[in-house]
Amino acid sequence: MKIAQKLKKWFEREQRDLPWRRTRDPYAIWLSEIMLQQTRVTAVIPYYERFLAKYPTFVALAEAPEAELLAAWAGLGYYSRARNLQKAARAMAEAGEFPPTYEGIRALAGVGEYTAGAVASIAFGLPEVGIDGNVIRVLSRVTGGMAGLKEVAEREMDVRDPGTYQQALMELGATVCAPKKPRCLLCPLATDCKALELGIVETLPVRKAAAATIEEEKTLLWIEREGSVLVWQRGKESKRLAGFWELPELGMVEGVELGEWIGAFGHSIVNHRYRYTLRRGRIDGEAPEGFRWVGDKGMETLAASTAFRKSLRIVTQKNKSI
Secondary structure, eight states: OOHHHHHHHHHHHHOOOOGGGGOOOHHHHHHHHHHTTTSOHHHHHHHHHHHHHHOOSHHHHHHSOHHHHHHHHTTSOOTHHHHHHHHHHHHHHHHTSOOOSHHHHHTSTTOOHHHHHHHHHHHHOOSOOOOOHHHHHHHHHHHTSSTTHHHHHHHHOOTTSHHHHHHHHHHHHHHTSOSSSOOGGGOTTGGGOHHHHHTOGGGOSOOOOOOOOEEEEEEEEEEEETTEEEEEEOOTTOSSSTTOEEOOBTTSSTTOEEEEEEEEEEEEETTEEEEEEEEEEEOOSSOOTTEEEEOHHHHHHSOBOHHHHHHHHHHHHHHHHO
16 A cells, blocks of 8 residues: 555545645645644634634735734734735736646745745645655655655655645644654654664654853843833834834833833744843933823734733733732
């Protein structure tokens, strides 16, 4: 029995019930693939469902105000994904359709070879395959090496049902052929697996050395006046979180009078690990240049950074306990 046939039988029996597997709408499938980039499935599901309800078509996404879009994306991180989504949606709106070919999908902003292959096969049934980390892990173990995995994937593909083949490879890597402690006894490809035969399953795929962790400590200021909080917005030229609103950091506002310690929290972005301290502050006069006051209602629609939102939760909890 070919690998594709074994995968299909296993997938039909063991696949998880995920919302993007209940549709063949290329827009919805593309959206899920973008959201799943470097983000866990369990974290994506609620965002995906809310986002799709708010922007059910690429036309709706194309027409969304950027601030509203970023607010809807807030918490998922890697915000360039949201901007590329809208850029791609505007290209679709101009063309009047979701591109039905691999080349057309690949040309969309923010779409690489893996995403183009996955969407093409799952949504359109095209004989393409996307190679992500899960697929690399499965195929490198089955073949016992790292060379020519794209060719292996294409050779083993069931061209009559490439979408199921694609999803089964990804699912196997996500649920059975795990990076550590793989569940080889439950694997439908156990008898085909060269790495299992040689006893080298956990040594494949060969991992690159992890980048050194960079740790930074920052102090954020909660400067409140008559129910409004002082905030500032990152410029469009910012390399990180462009267009998002932040609390001021210590040293950004002249003449601030420091108040009580409110709380502390951590936040990680790729290999950066931030440790934030949150303190109250007070200033006299109007908001300094580059800053503005925002009230409770304004915060609901504000494209606020994760650090801002974590700070807001801490202040809210502290105020409730008083």
